[in-house]
Amino acid sequence: MKLANRILKKYFGYDKFRPLQGEVIQSILNGNDTVVIMPTGGGKSLCYQIPALMMEGVAIVVSPLIALMKDQVEGLQANGVQAGFLNSSQSAQVQNEIIEDVHEGKIKLLYVSPEKLVSQDFYYLLLQLKVNLFAVDEAHCISVWGHDFRPEYSKMAYLKKHFPLVPVVALTATADSLTQKDIIRQLGLDAPKLFLSSFDRPNLSLKVAPGKDKFKSILGFLRQRPHQSGIIYCLSRKACEGLSEKLRNSGVNASYYHAGLSPDDRAKRQEDFINDTVPIVCATIAFGMGIDKSNVRWVIHYNLPRNIESYYQEIGRAGRDGLKADTLLFYSFSDVIVHRKFIEESALKEVSHAKLERIQQFCDAQICRRKILLSYFGEHLEEDCGNCDVCKDPPQQFDGTLIAQKALSAVFRLKEQVAAGTVIDVLRGSSRQEILSRGYNKIKTYGAGKDVPHQDWQQYMLQLLNLGYISVAYDEGNALKLTEQSKEVLFSGRKVNLVHLATMKAEAQKAPVIAKPAKQIYREDLFESLRKLRLKISRSSRIAPYLVFSDATLNEMVEEKPTSEFAMKMISGVGERKYQLYGELFINEILEFEQKKNQEAKKSSQSFYETYEYYKQGYSVDEIAQIRRINPVTIYSHLASLYEKGADIDILSFLHTSELERIESAVRQLGHLNTKALYLHMNEGIAYYKIRLATSYLKMFAEA
Template sequence: MSASIHDTLRTVFGFHAFRPPQQEVIERVIGGEDVFLVMPTGGGKSLCYQVPALHRRGVAIVVSPLIALMKDQVDGLLANGVAAACLNSTLVPAEARSVFQRWDAGELDLLYVAPERLLMADFLERLAAVPLALFAIDEAHCISQWGHDFRPEYTQLGRLRELFPDVPLVAMTATADPETRRDILRQLGIQGAKVYVAGFDRPNITYNVLPKQKPFVQLEAFLRNRRDEAGIVYALSRKRVEEVAQRLRDAGFSARAYHAGLPDRERQQVQEAFRRDDLRIVVATVAFGMGIDKPNVRYVVHYDLPKSVESYYQETGRAGRDGLPSEALLLFGMGDVMTARSLIENSENPERVRIELQKLNAMVAYAEALTCRRRALLGYFGEQRDHECGNCDICNDPPERFDASEAVRKVLSCVYRVGERFGARHVIDVLRGSKGQRIAELRHDRLSTYGIGADLSGEEWDNIIRQLIHLGYLTQDFSRYGVLGLTPAARPVLKGEVAVLLGRPRSTARVEERSRSRSRGVKESRGGLFEVLRALRKRIADEAGVPPFVVFSDATLVEMAQARPRDERELLSITGVGQRKLARYGALFLDAIDDHRRRAEPGSDAGPPVD
């Protein structure tokens, strides 16, 4: 089996090795087992059902939430020579009939559908009458009430396990904390599924947070050296989206607005122009989300604060899906916190309000962090790391550090003394010796830690607690009102065996310049041949009526520009070049590389070097 799936990986998809845990997941699914996979955006989730679909009898049914996402996946599979199709509302009757005819004839390997269509009675009858390879549920966090983007129609997908008990089911998401994972398994009825959490780290993304001062000026400065790169700017309201998009156009940027209030046709035009690299910047609400399968988004800017770390992680994850250096910039102001809070509190569901306010507080904690952004982000999802990332604003421009061991022991002791049953606000009240009624009722004014932190302000203690959460000394349980708990790492600190250094609030004056320098460095490293190949790719894509990334990804072009293959054998060794693409595009790209090489050789009369 291993040799066969490796052959498929290489010849069909153009990859030379599986990433952990792709091979194990694929082998389990081929063997008929259910799997739940949490893998970061761009990590290769799709291969975990696409490869099994080519090795199991029948058609693989892929449940996908958005039409654009289906189209991108199908375009990519067709370019690789895989028999794939989708059924959605954009198809005219004749096109839909053609898909059904191919399905009935056994000519399809994968069929993409929306959950609404999948659960129609006539569609379920058709499913029951044909061989099914597997069910794949993409963006599975939509199933969970704990997820950041609750979609009621997804919750009915649990019927699949009842109706088709022998068909393996693969559920996938890039974002799911432990509570969300448990809820997804329960909703789908696959509690016995093997769960794989492949990690949440996206090492190619640089995380930056700037205090929001003059946001449009800050945005324009960030974009100045990125005019020819694709990016997304997220804002909280439709009005803000349109305002920022207009101001960017006035400043000479290629930008359009996207939100749910626009006509369907206009939204489709914006998305299609962005996919085809005819539009550089989309300014959007979260309505512009899961439908983005574009791998060469080089940056994501949050003009306003997201409502949760899950949303932030999902949205920043739309940058750099191809693995090349990319950037996430968050402009953070306390006014955004109040706006987000008011939107959350508009809900009539008190339990939902409680959960979302806790998630908002965690997002604020991330934005205010003085510890490594990546450690804080990964820690939120339960993934601890014991070293700094070296690729965020905190690591690149570190805050002043101080020995906070004594203060840390005080707060850890207080969390322990209150029984690890209270949130940060109550712990701070005990530390500062609050005279509040709640403290007296619980008799916490008699604890040994009562009042021992009166020398620091509530804000200072709040900052310390947030850093301890990010560093892995404290946990925060959002399913229990943000209760703080001690981790095993806290024990040696309490015993005085380990010193803890924390950061003071820092100046962010150099962050923007470092960001601009990094952008310049990335461009210079790619060289002129990359731009030649990118222009060729755009011409081919336009003629074929597909987005450029369907031809080759930026990562593939960068590798070509660096390796400069001389023949088909060398070109086939480039990641992303499979047999089908070699046959369709190989000669064109080899000619472009050869022409560039001749121009660059000394003594050539073909003109000066391009690089």
């Protein structure tokens, strides 16, 4: 593992592995078949890339989309790693050149499509090579239980039959227990080592909103996030096109993407998004799996996703660099109707309906949403996350231990063989024929919950499901199963808090407006300066900006401000190759930025002092502007800044009460104090300088 750590630092610029990466790498080096379930952004790719660079021969990586393999290969090449890909987009001549490079040992990682992998000519090529491992990326595609089943994946079982000594590593971000078992069975893996990473992505905020006034909500959301890149997922092609047009008409740089576009058109739009030429894309689920873009800062679901796996996979495209990212899901019953129609026309109707019901329950729930997500994937979170809409505006809770014990006891006594509806009927003492004929009326908990209405029991059972005290076996007629946590409630006196049903529909409170401190503004300005340099380099080099450096790496540069080779190489994500190419450019940018800011501060301080001296002597703004030969608007700006610094300035003397009230109302609507945004929001109805003065007053008022 010492060699593995050296390779990690040299090529990828990281000092240590993330959780489970080291263990997975060791498993592969030991020659084990390995299954890796790790969330998007968790570092799955390094789990096979590092062993591939350590072992003799070539690693074959199966990737489902041309765009995905192209993106990953470009990323590796940018780090100085020898990698290539083979797919149908290449000419025969290009493919022959790559195969020749593989034979000559010039390529350590070869990415191929599933179709290419199972072709006869590629099989003959494999027989001629020393293959050190097979990596199957997006492995959930092999399972009919997965959310993105692909028939061509099911032919890959031949790998273990014909190359039994070569380790196979299957990797995915989303696989429930059914899908995990199916991946192992379909690939014919030999007693594989299973590595199940935490599904928790604490950097993602989670929010569900009603499906009304969606466009207005989206505009407000975007105006609070200028320069940020994001994806808006829509259910239909028509919605993608219509929404992107409305956004463009509102001045937002957005495009659309769906399977109805020509291959060239899709490739162009994807390139524009990856290169930050068009930072926002409205897309169907056809878009995203091929995106390894680390600086997506938000994901919006314009419509309800079809199941929790899809939702988790899609929000996982935000914040892959580990920095803060936001997610917003619009939920309406009309979307449920559309999904139900699709399900009726598909296979696996029962399972699909059950999974649709689970995502509805996720949207309706009034407990920590992250707990629900993690519970779905078999993981238990003890504390509320504090980073979802429910946690930020929590409903009232009560001690629901007795209710939980009754429900869980009923599941236990019914031998974990019946669905929720039957459990509730037993608890309520139903005399329904099925209950009596099966003898369920004779178990101890029959009628133990008859004082609780049926609808309330449904809500309590949903909460227990979402909290991870019970699970649903979709392949056993939706039978409820007990978990380790539920056994603690039944046998170890564990306490259970449930949401009081009377508070479940309470309106969320508006978050207070908080002014940005000067240090935060400084950091944001430096980040923007580095971002522009990154964009300039990416355009000249014709690679995606995040392949130069990720947002996380830029963020660390902002915090540490490295101004030497040693300091820059200490930044996470700056490997040897990256430093050679870009290190000095970013060091110079940081030095120039600090020098410029220091000069501005000195000049501004002198200028402010002169204005303040004239103000104290009783001169009017127009008189000061005339004496100093400066625009009066600049003088007002000086006074606003001086007021924020604590100077004795009667700022309200420049504002009428009605103007201040209008500006304050606009601030509440927008949720921030950005002067330009307020000016545009109010249709330029109040002078810019007055809005500047008002925001200074409101900022100091809020701090007081």
